[in-house]
Each structure stands twice: as structure tokens, then as C-alpha cells.
Amino acid sequence: MTALKLHNALETIWGRPRGWRGVLTNVNHSDLGLRFMIAASVYFAIGGVLAMLIRAQLSTPRAAFVGPEIYNQLFTMHGSLMMFMFAIPFFEGLAMYMLPKLLGSRDLAFPRLSAFGWWCYLFGGFILLGAMALGLAPDGGWFMYTPLASKTYTPGINADVWLLGITFVEISAVCAAIELTVSVLKLRAPGMSLMRMPIFAWYILVTAGMMVVGFPPLILASTLLEIERAFGWPFFDPERGGHPLLWQHLFWLFGHPEVYIIFLPAAGIVSTVLPVMVRHSLIGYGWIVGSILVLGFFSFGLWVHHMFATGIPHLALAFFSAASALVAVPTVVQIFGWLATMWAGRPMLWLPMLYIGGFFFIFLLGGLTGVMLAMVPLNWQVHDTAFVTAHLHYVLIGGFMFPMMAGIYYWLPRLTGRRSHPLLGRLGFWLVFAGFNVTFLVMHLTGLLGMPRRVYTYQPGLGWDWPNLVSSMGSFVMAIGFAVVVIDLGLAVLFGRRSSRNPWRAATLEWALPMPVPSYNLASLPHVETREPLDRGHALARSLAAGEGYLGRDREGLRETTGVEMVSGRLTEVVVLPGNSWLPIATAAATGCFFLALLVGLYWLAPVALVVVAALAWRWAAALGSDTDRGPLDAGRGAVAPPHHEAEEAPGWWGSVFTLTADATFLMSLLFGYAFLATVAPGWPPPEMARPSFAAAGIVLLAVLAAFLAEREGLAASRAAATARARAGYGLAATALGAAVLALLAFGWLGLPAPSGHAYGAVVWVLLGYGVVHGSIAMLMLAFVRHRLAAGYVSPARMLEPRVVRLWLRYTLAAMLLVLAAIGLPGAASWRW
Structure with missing residues (x-):
């Protein structure tokens, strides 16, 4: 079969139908990844506009720009959109798009699950935005602390919008976590052992594993608070045996790992892009992998440092303070690896490297203030002040946005086939960098002067006037910088110079794909023997396009990719993936009806929606599998392997393992709440x-x-x-x-x-x-x-x-x-x- 005939055959199998039917039924990982990134960017823009409104209100004392009710909605929606609708979904989209290309696969392990997660994310976002348009947006803070968020003090549906909308979105996040975990472990190119994986895949694997364990406590907390609000069950009411601190424990069991869930993918981009920018392989690969694993583990032992001011025992204060300081060690290991790579190489100040430099400066400052906040006496002094707000933004924007922008510009030729304008891109960087530091560096001083967080106005003469005005001016400069970046990216997509296949001369597999990227990624799949499998020329790309790798053929119209043994990367099965379907959007819509029924109080409708979900899940499962024993299949390159439904440890089995891991975390969190109330709640x-x-x-x-x-x-x-x-x-x-x-x-x-x-x-x-x-x-x-x-x-x-x-x-x-x-x-x- 010629390369052209193979391309046409695979495009017929893997492509999506034209028109709206294709949009609604598509399960291709590249399309879904782009959708996640575009939608997350829209939410980022909306959250940015809300931030500008917040800064306009705080720019001068006694400002009457917005009242307290609107202000509460503004800062709640700003935080919620940035944390739940932008940061995690954006990296999920990038991982969905890039991982199969980096791993030498044709798709992710569960394409329909990815599509279901996308529709849940989209519909959950509609709930939040619709409520904001109607003036019913959440107003209890993105942390939704009790008793403020309880029915007594927030009697409307504002808090219910957050609890149900965010829970709906978290279903999407858990689906993505399971998808990414199994895909990294099972759907790699043959020969790609764990220690030959691209470093970015390690970061995504650990991050996805953290999401599997980290998100269920938040889902549990939201469920319990919604039950309390709807039916009066007193989980957080101290007068009836509950305790408001239970919410904080459950929330921060999610909330502190969330910081590292956001940081690790961005650090993965640094570890991927930096070696290419300095023309030297990453130094300390094994040490960095170890530090990622340690950081992921440590992140779950730090949640109480958000609660130092709640009166916890001194022994617990000492333990969590020490743990919060020690968590800097694995981060420093990564930084040393990056610095050593730069020292051994020859840095090229292209735009991605400029963003990485900005990341080093900003994240270092955020890390230093994080160590300061780990010290209990200082934490008591600056708790719930603008100092903590500044630290949070230095860590999250410095540790996430700048590496993500480096990744976007690095992979822009891969995403669009075009290059951006270098001068416009640099202008955007410097405006964002300068505006960010003017905004939040000064905010540290504002917090040290005693300004509390979450206040809509303040009195003159307290020393907060000029720091707030400077911060507000800096925020508008930063907003202009992001607008320039958007214009630059838009112009690049529409009119940018066409890029060569591998403009950075990188050595990872994503640059072996043709331009534009076909729906099947690779006409045949490679055998990987090194950590940098792509040669500097195009010999590997040409051989794969000619079908000389694994699965370089059309077999009965099936969507096939390779499955491997998790550690060694040995070929173990041929994974047959499902095609485009209406089931993901239909199931997401039925799930959305369940949440909407709870939101508007139509509780009788919720069980009906669950019955529909169960029926669709039955139909979903019934569409998979085979009614014929097929035996070992020709996988190419002289290898044979059974189809995955005849293999011992197929992706579906591992997907169930990680789903039950998340489920068990939910149960353990519930038992933790039971034990906590039995220990500290009054009248228990x-x-x-x-x-x-x-x-x-x-x-x-x-x-x-x-x-x-x-x-x-x-x-x-x-x-x-x-x-x-x-x-x-x-x-x-x-x-x-x-x-x-x-x-x-x-x-x-x-x-x-x-x-x-x-x-x-x-x-x-x-x-x-x-x-x-x-x-x-x-x-x-x-x-x-x-x-x-x-x-x-x-x-x-x-x-x-x-x-x-x-x-x-x-x-x-x-x-x-x-x-x-x-x-x-x-x-x-x-x-x-």
C-alpha cells in the first residue's frame, strides 16, 4: 500500500463527519484538546475582566464602582473561573492534544470518555455563566466556607450554583485524570519504557494520579453542603452536632494538592521546552522524575497549613509547618536540573525561552513567600491579608501562566502549522511581565500593612491608598499585555508564516507528524529505543508515513493503536478504540439534567435523569467489545499481539482500577469526616x-x-x-x-x-x-x-x-x-x- 493510499484509508477510519454531526459526535483527541484549550482561554478572559472590575473597585478608598453584593459575586466568580474553569481544563486540553503525539500513539485510551468530559465541562460552565448573567452568581468566595455558605446566611441559590456547577465540572476533571493516567501507562509506542518516556509524560502521569486522589474530597464536601442546604442535614451546623471546620478540612484536602496539580504540568513544559531552547538534553532526568513523585506525595500532607489560624493543636502546627517547608526540596531539585541544563547548553532567547525566564523570576519569589507562610508566627500575622493574595498569584500565575505561554509558543507550529510575529510576541511578554509584578509585588506591602482580603472597600488614611492604586494600574497594564498576546496568536493562526515540520530541531516524537496533523497522528507507529527517538532529519518520519512501523495498515476499518506493558514498554495488545458517537453528549446532557433538577428544586426529576444515565451507560458499554475470538493479530514489524479484549490487563481494566481508586478516596474522606466530627464536634x-x-x-x-x-x-x-x-x-x-x-x-x-x-x-x-x-x-x-x-x-x-x-x-x-x-x-x- 502506498503512503497516499494508507493516508486516505486511515483518514476514512479516524476522521470525523462533516457539519454539525461531526462537531457533536467527534471523539478525536486533537479536536477535543483544542476545544478544551479554547474554552478555557475564554473563561480566562472572562475571569480577567472580572479581575479588572475588582481592581477598579479597590483602586481608591470608599469607591462606589460596585456595591458589596456585586463585589462578592465578582471575586467569587473570578477565583472559581480561574481555578476550576481555566487552569486545570487548559492543561487537560494541552495534555489531551500532545500526549498521544509525544507517546507515539494514535489516540487516548478512552476517546468517548474524553468527549463525555468535554461536554460535562461545557455544560457545567454554562450553569455558572448563566447564573452570573442572571445576577445569581455564587457570592461566598471560591472556597465557599461554612457557615457563610450555609442556608442561614446565603438563602438564595447562589451557593447552590457553585456547589452543583463545580461538582459537574469536577466530573469532567476526574474523567480526564483517569483517561490521562491509563493512556500514559498503557498506550505508548512499543519499546518506550517508563524511563524512556518524554519528561512531560511523567509530569502528566503524576498530575493525573493526584487528580484521581485529590478531587473526590471536594466532590464529597460539595455534596454534603448541598444536602445540608437542600434537606437540612446538619453536617456543618455546630448546634446539631456538626462543625464548620469539617468543610475546611475537606476543601483543603483538595485545595492544596490543587496548587501542585496546576504547577506540575507547567513545570513539565519547562522541562520539555528548556532543553530545546538551550540545545542540550535535560540533565538529571532520573532525579527530576523522583522529585515529581515525591512532590506529588508530599502535596497531600500540607492541607492544614491553610488552617493555622483555626486553633489547631501545637503539635499539628509544628508538623504541618515543617512539612510545608520541606516540600520546597523536590521543587529545588527540579530547578537545579534546569539550571544545570542551561549551564551546559547554549541558551537561545527565543520567545518560549523568554517566558521561561519570566517563570524563573516570578516563581522563585512566590516560592520564597510560600516558605515564609509555612512559618506559623508569620502566617498568623498575614493570614487572610493581601499578602496571601499576592503569594497565591505569584505561585499560580508565575508557576502556571508563564510556562503555559512558553508551551503555547513552542508548540504553536505543531498546533497551527504557522509561526508568530517575534516582535509582537515580545511586546506582549514584557507588558504581562511588568504589569504582573507591579500588581502583585506591591500587594505584599499592602498585606503587611494589614489590608484584609475579600473586602469591597476601605477607609482612607490607613496607608493602603497608594499601594492599591499602583496595583490597579499594574493590573490594567497586564491586561493590555494579554490582549497583545491574543492578537499575536490570532494573527499567527490567520496570517503567520508557514512553519517547517520541526522548526526547533527537537528530538521528541510529536515533531515527526505531518503538517497539518492527520486525524490518526501517525500512519504507522514507531519502535522507541532511546529517550530522544526523533533523528535530526526526516528519515523516521518518512518511514512511519510509508507504513514501515507498527499497525501500518487498514484492518477492517478498525481504529487500532498499540498497548504495552506498563513498565517495560513491551507490546502486549492491539487496542481497538471506539469511533465517533452521540453517546458522550447524550450522557453528559442527561447528567446535566440531574444537576439542573437539583439546582431548581425539582427533586423528583433527578432520579429520572439517573435512570436515563444508567440506560445510556448500558448502551455505551454494549457498543464495545467483540463477539468473535480473533486471536493474535499481525501488529507489523514481525510482531503479533491479541486485541485488547483478549488481553490480561487491557486499558479498560486499568481504567476501572483508577476509577475505584477515586471512589475509595471519596469513601475514605467520608470516614475521615465521620471520625473528625466524632472527635471535635459538640454534642457528639x-x-x-x-x-x-x-x-x-x-x-x-x-x-x-x-x-x-x-x-x-x-x-x-x-x-x-x-x-x-x-x-x-x-x-x-x-x-x-x-x-x-x-x-x-x-x-x-x-x-x-x-x-x-x-x-x-x-x-x-x-x-x-x-x-x-x-x-x-x-x-x-x-x-x-x-x-x-x-x-x-x-x-x-x-x-x-x-x-x-x-x-x-x-x-x-x-x-x-x-x-x-x-x-x-x-x-x-x-x-x-
Whole structure:
């Protein structure tokens, strides 16, 4: 097959339909990545306009530009848009676009999941923007602290918009995290071991893993506060056994890792772009990889340093203060690696390198003030002042925006096939750099002079007048700089000079792709033997375009890419990816209806939406897999590998592992809240302790054991091709699980207090609800496998779906037992029949 014929065949398989149908059904990672980046940039622009309004209000004392109500909405929406709608979605989009190209793959592991995440992100953003247009925007701060955000002090739906809209968006973030994690681990070019991966892939892998573990506490906190607001369950009400600090713990369990979730991808860009700009390979690759892993781990042990002023014990103050200072060590390791690379190379002051230089200056200052804030005495003095606002922006804008701009200009030829105007780009950089430092450097002084955060005005004569005026002037200079950058990028896309295939003479695989990038990325996939696989010429690119690598052929119209063993990079399977579909947008719309029903108080409609989501999920899963044993396939280059649904550890299985990891984090966070309230909340436990039922608990235990044994028998029969016996086993497992769910509900109804009277009842009923929901999901999955057995989609060779269901069922059974123990054991003396 000639290169042209191969291109046409693959474009037919991987391309999207024309018109609106193609826009709505497209699952291609390049298109979705661009959508995420463009939408995030729009949200950044909106957040920037809100920032200008905030600075206009604060530029002079007693300003009457906006009143306190509008000001509260402005700074809440500014923070929320920048943190949730811009920073993370932008790096997700960049990672979605670049990762397959860097890894030598044709797409991400779960293209339809990427599309579902995109539509959830878009619809969740519409909820926030629609509320802002109607004057109902959130007004409790982007941190939504209780009791300010409770129904008593925020009676409208403003807080509900934040809680439900942000939770909807966080579903998108978790989907992206699972997608990126599995893609880095499983969908690499053969031969690309973990230590041959591009350094950017390491940063994304650790960041995505942090998101899997870091986002569930926020989703839990938002869920609990929305339940309290909607139904009066008192999780955060101290008069009924709750505690407002529970919100802060759960929020900052997410909020501090969030800082590193934002920083690490930007640092990954620095580690990728800097070596190209200085014409020298990255020095200390292994040390930097180790520092990334340590930083990701440490970031989860620092959340309490946001709460130093809440009266926590001195031992905890000392521990978290020391940990907050020590976290600088892995960051410094990366900085030393970058400096050593610059020292050994020959820096070229192209525009990406200019932004990296700006990053070094600004992030260093932000890091120094971060170490200062880790010291408890200073933290007490400047807590909730403008000093903290300045530090936050130095870390986030300096540590994120400047590297991201370096990455955009570095990959602009890859994204558009064109180059930007060097003078206009430099003008934009200097305006942003100067405006940023004028705005926030002075704000440190404003905070040291005592100006608190989140105030809409101030009195003259306090020494805050001229620092606020200077900061406001600097912010407008910075805004002009960003406008110049936008104009420069727009002109580059429309009229810029056409770029060569590899203008920077880089050595990573994304520069081997043709221009413009085809929908399938590479006509055939490479075998990687070094960390810098791309030669300085075009020999590799030409051989891949001619189909001389892996999968350089059209096989029955299937979307194929390579799957590898996670550590060694050895070829293990041919991954067959699903094509374009309406299912992602339909499922996202049904999920959006669920959140909208809760927002407007139509609670009866929410279960209907969930039923629709379940039906669409069934249809989604039913569209995957194969009803034929295909055996080892010709993968090219003399290699053979089975299709992924006949492999032992397919991407779908690993996707379930990381999904359940996020789920387990949600449960652990809930149990943490239970233990926290039992330790510190007033009036805990209530006088009317629960009186759990032995009978109901016994039925739960017996039903769990029956479900475990029946599913085990069903899986064994499936492996033996005994279809009738397998279907009977799965049917019995579903029945037993249904009995466990009913018994768990009876356990609550017979012995637990009402959830609205005391926080104890509220928390244990949420625990029960967790078990019931997961039991219902597992029942649906068992029924699905039973159906697939009858349809011929399961055989001794094709065991992926039964193995995934076993994983989910065993997690569900363990979770139900853990819930039962958590509720019953503290009150074991009061058990009754």
C-alpha cells in the first residue's frame, strides 16, 4: 500500500463527519484538546475582566464602582473561573492534544470518555455563566466556607450554583485524570519504557494520579453542603452536632494538592521546552522524575497549613509547618536540573525561552513567600491579608501562566502549522511581565500593612491608598499585555508564516507528524529505543508515513493503536478504540439534567435523569467489545499481539482500577469526616445513640457472602465456556446483592436516628446511601455481564468484561462491609435484635 493510499484509508477510519454531526459526535483527541484549550482561554478572559472590575473597585478608598453584593459575586466568580474553569481544563486540553503525539500513539485510551468530559465541562460552565448573567452568581468566595455558605446566611441559590456547577465540572476533571493516567501507562509506542518516556509524560502521569486522589474530597464536601442546604442535614451546623471546620478540612484536602496539580504540568513544559531552547538534553532526568513523585506525595500532607489560624493543636502546627517547608526540596531539585541544563547548553532567547525566564523570576519569589507562610508566627500575622493574595498569584500565575505561554509558543507550529510575529510576541511578554509584578509585588506591602482580603472597600488614611492604586494600574497594564498576546496568536493562526515540520530541531516524537496533523497522528507507529527517538532529519518520519512501523495498515476499518506493558514498554495488545458517537453528549446532557433538577428544586426529576444515565451507560458499554475470538493479530514489524479484549490487563481494566481508586478516596474522606466530627464536634454522639439491628446486619453479611461466591462461580463457568451455568451464577449474585442492599436499608430504618436531627444521623445515612448506590451499580453490572454471555460477547478468550465486573463487585462488597462496621462497631453495646 502506498503512503497516499494508507493516508486516505486511515483518514476514512479516524476522521470525523462533516457539519454539525461531526462537531457533536467527534471523539478525536486533537479536536477535543483544542476545544478544551479554547474554552478555557475564554473563561480566562472572562475571569480577567472580572479581575479588572475588582481592581477598579479597590483602586481608591470608599469607591462606589460596585456595591458589596456585586463585589462578592465578582471575586467569587473570578477565583472559581480561574481555578476550576481555566487552569486545570487548559492543561487537560494541552495534555489531551500532545500526549498521544509525544507517546507515539494514535489516540487516548478512552476517546468517548474524553468527549463525555468535554461536554460535562461545557455544560457545567454554562450553569455558572448563566447564573452570573442572571445576577445569581455564587457570592461566598471560591472556597465557599461554612457557615457563610450555609442556608442561614446565603438563602438564595447562589451557593447552590457553585456547589452543583463545580461538582459537574469536577466530573469532567476526574474523567480526564483517569483517561490521562491509563493512556500514559498503557498506550505508548512499543519499546518506550517508563524511563524512556518524554519528561512531560511523567509530569502528566503524576498530575493525573493526584487528580484521581485529590478531587473526590471536594466532590464529597460539595455534596454534603448541598444536602445540608437542600434537606437540612446538619453536617456543618455546630448546634446539631456538626462543625464548620469539617468543610475546611475537606476543601483543603483538595485545595492544596490543587496548587501542585496546576504547577506540575507547567513545570513539565519547562522541562520539555528548556532543553530545546538551550540545545542540550535535560540533565538529571532520573532525579527530576523522583522529585515529581515525591512532590506529588508530599502535596497531600500540607492541607492544614491553610488552617493555622483555626486553633489547631501545637503539635499539628509544628508538623504541618515543617512539612510545608520541606516540600520546597523536590521543587529545588527540579530547578537545579534546569539550571544545570542551561549551564551546559547554549541558551537561545527565543520567545518560549523568554517566558521561561519570566517563570524563573516570578516563581522563585512566590516560592520564597510560600516558605515564609509555612512559618506559623508569620502566617498568623498575614493570614487572610493581601499578602496571601499576592503569594497565591505569584505561585499560580508565575508557576502556571508563564510556562503555559512558553508551551503555547513552542508548540504553536505543531498546533497551527504557522509561526508568530517575534516582535509582537515580545511586546506582549514584557507588558504581562511588568504589569504582573507591579500588581502583585506591591500587594505584599499592602498585606503587611494589614489590608484584609475579600473586602469591597476601605477607609482612607490607613496607608493602603497608594499601594492599591499602583496595583490597579499594574493590573490594567497586564491586561493590555494579554490582549497583545491574543492578537499575536490570532494573527499567527490567520496570517503567520508557514512553519517547517520541526522548526526547533527537537528530538521528541510529536515533531515527526505531518503538517497539518492527520486525524490518526501517525500512519504507522514507531519502535522507541532511546529517550530522544526523533533523528535530526526526516528519515523516521518518512518511514512511519510509508507504513514501515507498527499497525501500518487498514484492518477492517478498525481504529487500532498499540498497548504495552506498563513498565517495560513491551507490546502486549492491539487496542481497538471506539469511533465517533452521540453517546458522550447524550450522557453528559442527561447528567446535566440531574444537576439542573437539583439546582431548581425539582427533586423528583433527578432520579429520572439517573435512570436515563444508567440506560445510556448500558448502551455505551454494549457498543464495545467483540463477539468473535480473533486471536493474535499481525501488529507489523514481525510482531503479533491479541486485541485488547483478549488481553490480561487491557486499558479498560486499568481504567476501572483508577476509577475505584477515586471512589475509595471519596469513601475514605467520608470516614475521615465521620471520625473528625466524632472527635471535635459538640454534642457528639447524640444522647439517642443508634440501636443497630443484629438481624439486618446478619442478612447483609450472608447476602454479601452469597454474592461473592455466586460471582466466583459465574466467572469460573465463563472461563470454562459453560454459558448457562455462568448466567445462573451472575443472576444469583445480582439477587444476593439486591438482598444486601435491602438489608442495609433495613439496618438504617430499624436502628439509626433521623438524618435531620443530628450530624451523627446525617453522616451515617450518607454512609448507608454510599453502600446502597454502589450495590445498585454492581447489580446493574452483573445483569450486563449476564446479558453479554447470552449475546456471545464473553468466551474463555474474551474475559475482559467479567474481570472488570469482578473488580467492581468485590470493591462494592468490601465497601458495604466497611460501612456496616463503621456504623455498628462504635455502638456495639446498644445492638438489638
